[in-house]
Amino acid sequence: MAVYGWSGKRLGQKSSAALLLTPFVVAYLAFLVIPFLNGIWISLHNWNLMAVAFDPNAKEFVGLRNYERILWGKNIVWSPAASPLVQWSAAFVLLSTLLLTAFGKISRGTAVLVGSIALILFVACGFHPGAGGRWYDRRFWPTVGNTILFVALTVPSITIISLSLAVLVNRESRAMAVFRTIFFLSQVLSVTVVTLIWQLLFSPRQGLIANVITLFGGSPIHWLTDERFAMAAIVITTVWWSLGIAMILFLAGLQDISRDIYEAAALDNAKGWRAFRHITLPNLKRTITLVVVLQIILHFQVFGQSHLMTGGGPNDSTQTLVRYIYQTGFRDSELGRATTMAVFLFVIMGAFSLVQFLLGREDKD
Amino acid sequence: MSGVELKNVVKTFGDIEVIHGVDLTVEDGEFCVFVGPSGCGKSTLMRLVAGLESITDGTIRIGERDVTKLDPALRGVAMVFQTYALYPHMTVEENMSFGLRMNGVPKDEIRRKVSEASRILKLDDYLKRKPKALSGGQRQRVAIGRTIVRGPEVFLFDEPLSNLDAELRVEMRVEIARLHKELGATMIYVTHDQVEAMTLADKIVVLRDGRIEQIGKPLDLYNDPDNRFVAGFIGSPSMNFLAADVRTGAIQSPALDQRLDLPSGKPADGTRLEVGIRPEHLSIDADGSYFRIDLIERLGGVSYVYLTGQQGERVIVEEGGSSRLQEHDHVGLAFNAADLRFFDADSGSRIR
Structure with missing residues (x-):
């Protein structure tokens, strides 16, 4: 079968694919990728909506400070019994998953999924403010x-x-x-x-x-x-x-x-x-x-x-x-x-x- | 082991009756083949025996037990499906042992039965594979293995070979015949392929439109069909049929070029008949001219000569492989009158 280029007034497979994809790619970039990257950019600033709307220079670059102020606190410590109910259930699930995997009762995918959720819960719920400490948020x-x-x-x-x-x-x-x-x-x-x-x-x-x-x-x-x-x-x-x-x-x-x-x-x-x-x-x-x-x-x-x-x-x-x-x-x-x-x-x-x-x-x- | 007995079995789907009062006995250890064109009710009849369809009227007995209302799992039957119906998420081994596990058979016994079945069917190398990693023939063997391990009273095969290619079909056909000899169990086998029916069966049941046309041994059906349908259905290439009239106490057919004596049934003058004769019982009469040769299929050992008569009759003649005939020649037919079979043209029933 002959492949036509522009001269034959027909598009090759690649160029027609590109042509048909363009509208989607443009919309995807304009409404998803760029706003998303922009979002990350904003998250690195002290950015007041009103202030920046009136004066574009009113933002201040603060690096990862926002992340710290949300996720962390003063004098945060970890213990395996900060929220016993959640942590110990998570630990139990984690252990059972390991056992079941060892005996080949569940598939690897399920084990990884359940196991990592349990692990994350166990670790994440262990953080709590120590004496005199507090969460920033x-x-x-x-x-x-x-x-x-x-x-x-x-x-x-x-x-x-x-x-x-x-x-x-x-x-x-x-x-x-x-x-x-x-x-x-x-x-x-x-x-x-x-x-x-x-x-x-x-x-x-x-x-x-x-x-x-x-x-x-x-x-x-x-x-x-x-x-x-x-x-x-x-x-x-x-x-x-x-x-x-x-x-x-x-x-x-x-x-x-x-x-x-x-x-x-x-x-x-x-x-x-x-x-x-x-x-x-x-x-x-x-x-x-x-x-x-x-x-x-x-x-x-x-x-x-x-x-x-x-x-x-x-x-x-x-x-x-x-x-x-x-x-x-x-x-x-x-x-x-x-x-x-x-x-x-x-x-x-x-x-x-x-x-x-x-x-x-x-x-x- | 036990036989199967159907008495006045009727099945309707909604308002449509598809099985019209079938009576049938399959003896213990017999290989019984249901054969017929598609839509004749042969699969439905088997599914009634299996209990996958509920029966509308009549009774079914397996051995001494009335199983008419019994759950499929309790009937002592095992079935091979046309699509194999293997459990896609289980390995070959799990597929074969599933029925036993569901019936609470001890593990040792399951292992013993599965390994025996896998030995018989040469599946030892595939036990840990899943069905999608098997070829058609291997899947077929797993499906058969699944029935063997159950050790049923009756084996049911629903068109088991129709999804296989021609070569494998012959191979599996031999395998199933061997299995029947080895196990000696009662088997019911559904097919639309009359070659499978002829080669496998102890007893053939020919069905059409939900009725039994004839029951008999393969060669009895072949040599002594009860009606035109069975005569035409059994045998390949199928029997030739030529129109004829009873006139002045003899049978006259333009194609056969001679007066034939009446069969002992003595049909009355004016009865319209069909004269049936098998291709191998005909030979070419080079002196005749009623037929013209359309086509010759040379298969090596034999040749099939396709003829068209002056009134459009179509006839197939089996000739030796080295026949010198040419296409477009004009020829006649030669035959032995004893090989003719007469059928009433209206009812299709045999006139003996």
């Missing part, structure tokens, strides 16, 4: 903790519930098609609508949940203003909102498993739960990894739910990282510090993306 680490707690509660719930739903509606019937649509429907609503719906549901006076509880003789829970329940309320809202996409991904994964295999399993005396355990789950491994990592990345960025439902309260118990960044940057105008936190968030999410990438590669072998 007292709100930052609790906020990170809230965000991690939020992710730790939502992601497993979403994964388990959406997988169960997917298994239940993975049937060829009209009723199941209707259910699939219904379960997916919540996904298309915007965060404002979702939070509005759930604010009504959670309302201690006229809300549905309060009504049901009263009906059974209980006293209504003040979901959004009670420190014990506010995080739960936000988690429930988020789970309800995000089930759809995870379910669709699981459905796609389920439909990839051939029916023959289930029939062979039925003859091998594996039906129902045992077929799920021995056939469905192992064959869905890739999908589960994908869903979990996507959800982690997505929910680390939680903002709307806490901003609109609880305003980060009560007593900062639902303050999340993105909301804190937003407030620092646009309420307090401390753009330098805000971008520093954003970079921190980027590192966390980047790490999970990397894990997803590595696990995906391992599966192909």
Whole structure:
């Protein structure tokens, strides 16, 4: 086959590829790469939004001072029992992972993922201010903790519930098609609508949940203003909102498993739960990894739910990282510090993306 | 080991009845082949025996037990699927042992059975591999190994060779025949390929549109078909059929160029018939001129001569490999009247 250059009024493969890629690359550079690098640049400055807007020279280069002021404190020490519950659970998980790996019970990818999370938790939670010391930013680490707690509660719930739903509606019937649509429907609503719906549901006076509880003789829970329940309320809202996409991904994964295999399993005396355990789950491994990592990345960025439902309260118990960044940057105008936190968030999410990438590669072998 | 007995088995999908009251007995240790064109219900019938489809009416017995309503796993059957249906996430060894593990068989026994099956099927080198790292033939053997370790009363094969290439198909066909001799178990085998049916079967069941057309030994079906469908389906190349009439107490067919005596059934005058004769029972009569030679396929040992008659009849004649015939020659047919089979043109049933 002849290859035409410009003279033939046809583009070669390379030049047409370049031509077709250009719009994307330009947009990608202009709206992602450059702002990102700019963000890192800002994070190295003492940069007040208002001041710099009026006088571009009002910023001061401070190097890594912002990072220190956010992440560190005065007289910070480390001990293995600073927050015993978290640290010791993490240590337990770490040890079990090592043991299971040694006996070949879990794959290397899973071991690295779980093990490194446990290790990071164990080490990170060990830092605390020593005698007379204090964190420079007292709100930052609790906020990170809230965000991690939020992710730790939502992601497993979403994964388990959406997988169960997917298994239940993975049937060829009209009723199941209707259910699939219904379960997916919540996904298309915007965060404002979702939070509005759930604010009504959670309302201690006229809300549905309060009504049901009263009906059974209980006293209504003040979901959004009670420190014990506010995080739960936000988690429930988020789970309800995000089930759809995870379910669709699981459905796609389920439909990839051939029916023959289930029939062979039925003859091998594996039906129902045992077929799920021995056939469905192992064959869905890739999908589960994908869903979990996507959800982690997505929910680390939680903002709307806490901003609109609880305003980060009560007593900062639902303050999340993105909301804190937003407030620092646009309420307090401390753009330098805000971008520093954003970079921190980027590192966390980047790490999970990397894990997803590595696990995906391992599966192909 | 035990036989299989189907009594008045009916299966409907929604409003459509696909199996219309089948009665069939497969003897203990017999190799029974269900054969028929696609959509004839042969796979459905096997899946009813396996319990993968629920039966609409009738009963199925395996050995002494009525298994009509029994769970597939409890029927004592094991099945080889057309797509092999190996568990993609398990190694060969795990694939073969899965059924035993699910049935709580002790580990030592599992190991013994798997290693025996892998020895029989020459899978020892592949035990730690996953299915995707195996060739088609190896996957096929794993699928068979999975059934052997279960030690079932009845083996079911659903078109097991149709995903293999021609050479491997012959090889695996021999392997399955050998396996049947070695294990002596009852086997039911579904295929649309009548060569597989002829070579493997003790008993062939020919199905069409959810009904049994004929049951019998391979050569009985070949030599003594009950109807035109079986006559045409069994044998390759298939039987030739020529239109004929009963006139003045004899059979007349323009293509056969002679009056033929009536079969003992004595069809009445005016009955329209089809006369069937197999290619190997025909030979070329160089003096005739009714047929023209379209094409000669020379296979070495034999040649197939494709003829077209003056009224468009198509006939295949098997000739010796060294036949001197030329394409476009005009020829006639020679045959022995004893090799002719007569069928009613309307009902297709045999007139003996």
